Amino acid sequence: MIEVRNLTKKYGDKLAVNDISFKVEKGEILGFLGPNGAGKSTTMNMLTGYISSTSGQVLIDGTDILDDPKKAKANIGYLPEIPPLYVDMTVEAYLSFMYDLKKCKLPRRAHIKDICSLCKIEDVRKRIIKNLSKGYRQRVGLAQALINNPPVLILDEPTVGLDPNQIIEIRSLIKKLGKRHTVILSSHILPEIQAVCDRIIIINRGVVAADGTAEEIAKNITNKHKMTLRIEGPDHTADDKRVITEAIRALNGVKYVRADMEREKGIYDYDVETDGKTDIRRDLNKLCNDNGWNILMLQLSDLTLEDIFLKITMDEGIAKEDEKTASKSKPRIDIKVAPSGKLRAVKEADEEDEEDNSILSSDSEENNGGEE
Amino acid sequence: MLAIYRREMGAFFTSGVAYVFLAVFWLVSGIFFYNGVIAGCTTDTSAMFSSMFYIVMFLIPVLTMKLLSEEKKNKTDQGLLTAPVSLWDIVLGKYFAALTLFIIAESVVFIYAFILNYLGDVVWTPLLGNYFAMLFLGAAFIAVGLFISSLTENQMASAVVSLVVLFLIYLSEMLVSSFENGNTFKRAVFKIVSKLAFYSRYVEFTRGVFSLPSVVFFISAAFLFNFFTVKVLEKRRWS
Numbered sequence: 001m002i003e004v005r006n007l008t009k010k011y012g013d014k015l016a017v018n019d020i021s022f023k024v025e026k027g028e029i030l031g032f033l034g035p036n037g038a039g040k041s042t043t044m045n046m047l048t049g050y051i052s053s054t055s056g057q058v059l060i061d062g063t064d065i066l067d068d069p070k071k072a073k074a075n076i077g078y079l080p081e082i083p084p085l086y087v088d089m090t091v092e093a094y095l096s097f098m099y100d101l102k103k104c105k106l107p108r109r110a111h112i113k114d115i116c117s118l119c120k121i122e123d124v125r126k127r128i129i130k131n132l133s134k135g136y137r138q139r140v141g142l143a144q145a146l147i148n149n150p151p152v153l154i155l156d157e158p159t160v161g162l163d164p165n166q167i168i169e170i171r172s173l174i175k176k177l178g179k180r181h182t183v184i185l186s187s188h189i190l191p192e193i194q195a196v197c198d199r200i201i202i203i204n205r206g207v208v209a210a211d212g213t214a215e216e217i218a219k220n221i222t223n224k225h226k227m228t229l230r231i232e233g234p235d236h237t238a239d240d241k242r243v244i245t246e247a248i249r250a251l252n253g254v255k256y257v258r259a260d261m262e263r264e265k266g267i268y269d270y271d272v273e274t275d276g277k278t279d280i281r282r283d284l285n286k287l288c289n290d291n292g293w294n295i296l297m298l299q300l301s302d303l304t305l306e307d308i309f310l311k312i313t314m315d316e317g318i319a320k321e322d323e324k325t326a327s328k329s330k331p332r333i334d335i336k337v338a339p340s341g342k343l344r345a346v347k348e349a350d351e352e353d354e355e356d357n358s359i360l361s362s363d364s365e366e367n368n369g370g371e372e
Numbered sequence: 373m374l375a376i377y378r379r380e381m382g383a384f385f386t387s388g389v390a391y392v393f394l395a396v397f398w399l400v401s402g403i404f405f406y407n408g409v410i411a412g413c414t415t416d417t418s419a420m421f422s423s424m425f426y427i428v429m430f431l432i433p434v435l436t437m438k439l440l441s442e443e444k445k446n447k448t449d450q451g452l453l454t455a456p457v458s459l460w461d462i463v464l465g466k467y468f469a470a471l472t473l474f475i476i477a478e479s480v481v482f483i484y485a486f487i488l489n490y491l492g493d494v495v496w497t498p499l500l501g502n503y504f505a506m507l508f509l510g511a512a513f514i515a516v517g518l519f520i521s522s523l524t525e526n527q528m529a530s531a532v533v534s535l536v537v538l539f540l541i542y543l544s545e546m547l548v549s550s551f552e553n554g555n556t557f558k559r560a561v562f563k564i565v566s567k568l569a570f571y572s573r574y575v576e577f578t579r580g581v582f583s584l585p586s587v588v589f590f591i592s593a594a595f596l597f598n599f600f601t602v603k604v605l606e607k608r609r610w611s
Binding site: 045048049050051052069070071073074076078080082084085086087088089093097098100101102103144 | 374375376378379382383386387446447448449450451452453454455456457458609610
């Protein structure tokens with residue numbers, strides 16, 4: 001339905017979008033995820049023909065948006081970041097104007113009425129847009145995008161400014177729309193993307209950093225599972241640590257074990273990574289049982305979408321820290337985005353990374369708290 | 373195009389621009405009518421029409437100032453440019469809306485003609501000739517104003533720059549009038565400027581000459597500036 005080939009946009013010397021390619025199939029809901037300034041809106045503006053690309057192609061249902069803009073644009077409903085509302089019109093008049101502008105052939109009154117009830121703006125239809133709240137304006141913007149039932153819907157941060165109830169409503173509306181329309185949705189709110197989208201594209205600094213379902217991305221970015229163990233050895237000494245580490249490492253499917261800090265006297269934490277295919281928990285239990293060790297804690301720490309997002313988008317900061325601290329701490333394997341946009345495993349500074357993550361995650365929790 | 377035309381007409385009236393424009397236009401042209409025609413005890417409307425050049429010049433910027441600048445400022449151009457309409461549709465929709473309002477305003481001369489009809493014999497041919505001359509002049513000026521509106525996001529800047537440009541167009545002939553008997557270069561400048569002059573072409577009509585080249589000139593100017601406007605919008609997408 002939508003095909004993007006090597007899309008590039010330069011503003012002067014600044015590369016806003018760099019060689020993005022992807023395809024969206026009919027009926028798919030695609031989430032565009034990225035930090036502010038990553039190139040989401042620029043990409044969407046190019047998809048809808050608002051701005052042109054420096055190079056590359058956008059095909060909407062097989063029609064190039066620059067070759068035959070009228071035909072391509074007729075297939076798109078677009079809700080930009082700031083809804084394009086004429087604030088001196090009433091909702092009704094505005095939607096009627098968009099109906100004319102899009103040369104809609106459906107029965108006017110019934111169509112506009114349907115859309116109003118879909119977006120829950122029936123009660124403000126006679127009001128002037130100037131006097132509406134941000135949430136209502138956003139919904140009028142969405143209604144505008146839905147006029148003429150375009151097969152492709154492109155929504156740039158559709159839930160910004162809505163209250164929690166409305167966010168849930170809009171999300172379920174988008175999900176419903178996804179059955180009949182192909183939807184591209186951008187957001188920097190992770191739970192939103194996870195709740196609504198079939199597929200996710202993470203954009204960072206103008207390149208596609210990851211593409212796939214949340215699970216696929218998680219699998220691509222790392223094919224191992226991580227867990228944290230706390231095991232009590234028999235002697236409560238550092239010797240235990242060595243013995244236990246060796247024993248766990250010998251288990252089938254374990255890729256990496258590292259003894260962590262001493263949490264209680266003589267009891268250590270162990271970070272374990274597996275290859276992702278074998279579930280080692282039962283073997284582990286058996287091992288401990290046989291040796292008379294006690295498992296005090298077992299915590300799986302698989303990557304969530306949030307971890308993935310942070311990992312992909314924040315790696316520049318981490319990389320810088322990395323250079324500074326590389327000499328003084330133990331290296332650890334981690335995932336990086338290469339300049340080409342490919343993911344690769346690299347060594348990186350341990351302590352700094354943890355510190356970074358803790359800062360970031362507390363930060364993102366705050367964000368979510370605000371958004372949810 | 374029709375949708376944009378209708379919306380723009382509506383916006384003129386809801387935003388009050390239309391009322392200000394019509395009120396000032398009618399008031400000032402009424403004064404010219406009274407002073408030039410009634411008080412002079414004549415049915416010759418040409419003096420009134422030549423004065424009305426100034427109304428057109430000063431009021432067209434009011435009409436065109438926000439046509440495109442406000443779209444850009446409020447980001448509503450995103451709705452227009454992503455709709456299945458061409459840039460020409462957008463520009464011409466707005467252009468004809470402004471032109472329509474201008475025609476409504478200048479049609480007040482028919483009321484004056486009606487009044488004159490009671491006082492004496494109306495000479496219809498020059499009156500109609502002048503009416504159409506003013507229409508073509510307005511058509512060209514609106515295109516200039518629309519073009520300038522497309523260059524900025526600020527209504528006031530758009531209005532002021534439009535006014536200055538229209539004023540320069542008006543003054544250009546007088547600025548070079550001393551060049552007529554100068555050296556070759558000066559004569560060339562004089563020739564070019566007087567060929568491109570708006571004012572003397574318009575005044576020509578008020579003297580009773582309905583010159584077809586001038587009509588073509590005004591229509592070409594209108595087309596050219598609308599073309600520039602389309603190019604500005606197009607260029608914005610490519611930058």
